[in-house]
Amino acid sequence: MNRNLCICLDFLTNAHKARIQTAAESAGFTPHFFTTDQLEQAAACLQHCEVLYANSPKLLRRAPNTLRWYCCSNAGVDLYCADPTLFANPDCMLTNSNAYGVTISEHVIMVTLMLLRRMPEYEQFLQRRSWPSPLPIRSIRDGSFTLLGTGNIGSHVAERLRGMGAARILGLSRSGRPVPGFDEVLPISRLDEALPEAHVLILSLPSTPETVNLLSRDRIALLPRDACVINVGRGTALDQDALAEALNEGRLAGAALDVMVPEPLPEDHPLWQTRNLILTPHISGNMSLGYTCDLNVDLFCQDLANYAAGRPLQSLVDRSRGY
Amino acid sequence: MNRNLCICLDFLTNAHKARIQTAAESAGFTPHFFTTDQLEQAAACLQHCEVLYANSPKLLRRAPNTLRWYCCSNAGVDLYCADPTLFANPDCMLTNSNAYGVTISEHVIMVTLMLLRRMPEYEQFLQRRSWPSPLPIRSIRDGSFTLLGTGNIGSHVAERLRGMGAARILGLSRSGRPVPGFDEVLPISRLDEALPEAHVLILSLPSTPETVNLLSRDRIALLPRDACVINVGRGTALDQDALAEALNEGRLAGAALDVMVPEPLPEDHPLWQTRNLILTPHISGNMSLGYTCDLNVDLFCQDLANYAAGRPLQSLVDRSRGY
Numbered sequence: 001m002n003r004n005l006c007i008c009l010d011f012l013t014n015a016h017k018a019r020i021q022t023a024a025e026s027a028g029f030t031p032h033f034f035t036t037d038q039l040e041q042a043a044a045c046l047q048h049c050e051v052l053y054a055n056s057p058k059l060l061r062r063a064p065n066t067l068r069w070y071c072c073s074n075a076g077v078d079l080y081c082a083d084p085t086l087f088a089n090p091d092c093m094l095t096n097s098n099a100y101g102v103t104i105s106e107h108v109i110m111v112t113l114m115l116l117r118r119m120p121e122y123e124q125f126l127q128r129r130s131w132p133s134p135l136p137i138r139s140i141r142d143g144s145f146t147l148l149g150t151g152n153i154g155s156h157v158a159e160r161l162r163g164m165g166a167a168r169i170l171g172l173s174r175s176g177r178p179v180p181g182f183d184e185v186l187p188i189s190r191l192d193e194a195l196p197e198a199h200v201l202i203l204s205l206p207s208t209p210e211t212v213n214l215l216s217r218d219r220i221a222l223l224p225r226d227a228c229v230i231n232v233g234r235g236t237a238l239d240q241d242a243l244a245e246a247l248n249e250g251r252l253a254g255a256a257l258d259v260m261v262p263e264p265l266p267e268d269h270p271l272w273q274t275r276n277l278i279l280t281p282h283i284s285g286n287m288s289l290g291y292t293c294d295l296n297v298d299l300f301c302q303d304l305a306n307y308a309a310g311r312p313l314q315s316l317v318d319r320s321r322g323y
Numbered sequence: 324m325n326r327n328l329c330i331c332l333d334f335l336t337n338a339h340k341a342r343i344q345t346a347a348e349s350a351g352f353t354p355h356f357f358t359t360d361q362l363e364q365a366a367a368c369l370q371h372c373e374v375l376y377a378n379s380p381k382l383l384r385r386a387p388n389t390l391r392w393y394c395c396s397n398a399g400v401d402l403y404c405a406d407p408t409l410f411a412n413p414d415c416m417l418t419n420s421n422a423y424g425v426t427i428s429e430h431v432i433m434v435t436l437m438l439l440r441r442m443p444e445y446e447q448f449l450q451r452r453s454w455p456s457p458l459p460i461r462s463i464r465d466g467s468f469t470l471l472g473t474g475n476i477g478s479h480v481a482e483r484l485r486g487m488g489a490a491r492i493l494g495l496s497r498s499g500r501p502v503p504g505f506d507e508v509l510p511i512s513r514l515d516e517a518l519p520e521a522h523v524l525i526l527s528l529p530s531t532p533e534t535v536n537l538l539s540r541d542r543i544a545l546l547p548r549d550a551c552v553i554n555v556g557r558g559t560a561l562d563q564d565a566l567a568e569a570l571n572e573g574r575l576a577g578a579a580l581d582v583m584v585p586e587p588l589p590e591d592h593p594l595w596q597t598r599n600l601i602l603t604p605h606i607s608g609n610m611s612l613g614y615t616c617d618l619n620v621d622l623f624c625q626d627l628a629n630y631a632a633g634r635p636l637q638s639l640v641d642r643s644r645g646y
Binding site: 102103106107109110113114117119122125126129131132134135136137138139140141142160163164165263264265267272279280281282283286287288289290291 | 430590602606
């Protein structure tokens, strides 16, 4: 008797479905495909499935206690880790998808250049139809960069910064383990030492109890005046009020937030009017690029083979640790 | 008796002056340094000089007919080529400075990503404090790029696109000679063939009689609907009215102009209100980055040694050709 696999995702092409079909068959599974507008049908099917590949807390909540593996197509799974009631089976394995490093790193390179080249200030001039003289700018070439988070996203960012001639790339991670592409990696416990030299600080951290408010008001005060802060991880990692104050008072050069608290940002939120702040509506990683979708499917198929063979899952999340 | 060299530039540090002093002495020259607010003193000194290193048509006009070499610190020298009356000595050699490739290529990478990732559209949403769903975007990774101009700027752009995973980089140049970093280089005479496949078209051409209106109304009509056009060369290279119409009518996806006609853009110019157009006030290359200034001085010193030894100047401009 075949085992059943429920898939509820909107980005799959026919080629992706064929790829999953083949991987499922060789692992002894029958895949059942749904899109997110077919939630009821998916939930009915899910009752007979031991694996779910989706990104839907709503659907997960409908899963029976026989669900053994939830493969989330997202990279950030803080939502799933924070709420154990989502899982009827407390031992259900959770995996995430580190498929977003390339597209998010392109976003990071874009906003890094926009901040170093002072685009928010130029835009102020141009909105008034005024034509300023060149402002002193900075460059990726010969620059120094501090990356809080050395995972999939941080590594792709480091590779691109290096390719454009960055002089020094410092990483900070929980373990402080060396990572290819970084000149040095420090444990996050040494963050306070690194901040006074962080001229460009790039955050790509998951939201966990340890990362919430990591860049606190006190730590923002340690940054140099020319610092630019970029956040593409989770909005909880920094003290938004303190960041906005520092920007408005000129104690920081600029910032680019793709993630914030809350999302969407309410109409009357002070971040909308913060000086030298580039806001984007959580778009740095999304499913519109073919290579992101391909990798997402590939990572799932690899772990499906691992699952069927009883091997550990590559993308397994420690639900208590949060990533 | 020492020969005299007049330098009138604002960006020189003491280290640059020392470097020039050393190079001048070993070439048998005495350098005389001025800034642009000392034009009268510089003009007086210039009467006894055979070499001028500056970027000032005003000062050049005051030079005697014994001036043998004008080293312009700019890359674009169309102004000097178009007006022979600037040179009292019709045989005066003109050199330019290809010191801007790195900084201009960082600008190009920035606006390329801004266009592919639809930042002008996101900014429209955010100005209304509205929070859109992710729009389908494109990427440098796996993308194809068409570079009109394969010189210093084009080569640096190609290197960075390649480093970020571009799939295909086509160059077009006057000669069509192969250039490292490009998959293929075609002569500009084959431009009409290349345009229907130019999804991202990057212009870094000098202004010469041959490049004026090269991207004409008819040629803009050959571009695909998803085309993004970036110009960092000279504004004369394209038909601005036709470009603006194509953008406003949705026949092109976007454009980024750092150069335009005229500069500064008058307050009532239609470009200010053109859809999906990123305007910057001719800032892609400027003298605020140390490495640009260093290279500018190095290139001058190298050619000063060539000049003193009677060798051909590396950066010599063909005044009739315009670059």
